[in-house]
Amino acid sequence: MASRWAWLLAATVLALPPAAAAQDAPAGATNDSCIFAHDGECDEANGTCAPGTDSADCRPDAKADPANSCRFAFDKSCDEPGKGSGLCPAGTDTADCAAVAPPQQTPASPPAQAVPPAGPGDDSCPFAHDRECDEPGIGSGACAAGTDTTDCKAKAGGGSSAPAAPASPAAPAGPDSCPFAHDGECDEPGIGSGACAAGTDTTDCQAKQGAAPATPAAPAKPGWGDDSCQFAHDGECDEPGRGTGLCSAGTDASDCSAADGGSAAPSSPGPAACPFTGDGECDEPGKGSGLCSPGTDAEDCRGK
Secondary structure, three states: OHHHHHHHHHHHHHHOOOOOOOOOOOOOOOOOOOOOOOOOOOOOOOOOOOOOOOHHHHOOOOOOOHHHOOOOOOOOOOOOOOOOOOOOOOOOOHHHHHOOOOOOOOOOOOOOOOOOOOOOOOOOOOOOOOOOOOOOOOOOOOOOOOOOHHHHHHHHOOOOOOOOOOOOOOOOOOOOOOOOOOOOOOOOOOOOOOOOOOOOOHHHHHHHHOOOOOOOOOOOOOOOOOOOOOOOOOOOOOOOOOOOOOOOOOOOHHHHHHHOOOOOOOOOOOOOOOOOOOOOOOOOOOOOOOOOOOOOOHHHHOOO
């Protein structure tokens, strides 16, 4: 008999719901972590569950809080139709559904603008009209063949497809038509800097080679000299005794004749040029060292 009562007592104890272990709700929030949540009975008041863990069952009366009258209110899951599970009528799970962010609408991409196809014979290269050919093989290769037509035709000498205006006739190249003529430096190719075309820097290049300039000189009168001086026809007499002394006597006949007023050549060729001309020191007697004859070191003795 005693064992029978013991068995009944054990069965009764097992049938009673055990007290739930204390469950802590998140600070400042409610949840439904109680094991008896959503059973229609508030288990916080009777101590079965910890405060804040049976929010749905312990919520205010539906009349007092109709906006959260859904039986699944405060479970952090929206249960209204169109927004959540649809288990509750619209407007009865406000707190949970307000926390659900509406889906972001991805803005429609603007329609892509049609790009004209790039083909040969046009100027679709992004570097077109920069005066540099960018096609492969004949230019930089930065663009496809046939897409930099205007620049590449100009480089090839073909010009653009439009008829080119007739070019004005080029001025004939003269013996000293080089823009650097008469600067004392030969600028023709092969014998000088190559900055000018052949035959256009005649005076400078022939002076470099020690020849007379190609410009036809006035014929020298027999017996009184020639114009073989490299500074001939520069308007200044460069013979010794009559001019600068930079050239030998009788080699700057035209300039010295003009300096003499067109008179005939002197009866004698005059003293030999001073060998020290151009050293910055006067070597004529009475003015300088006296190593040379009078008038033969005119360049150094000027102003003495």
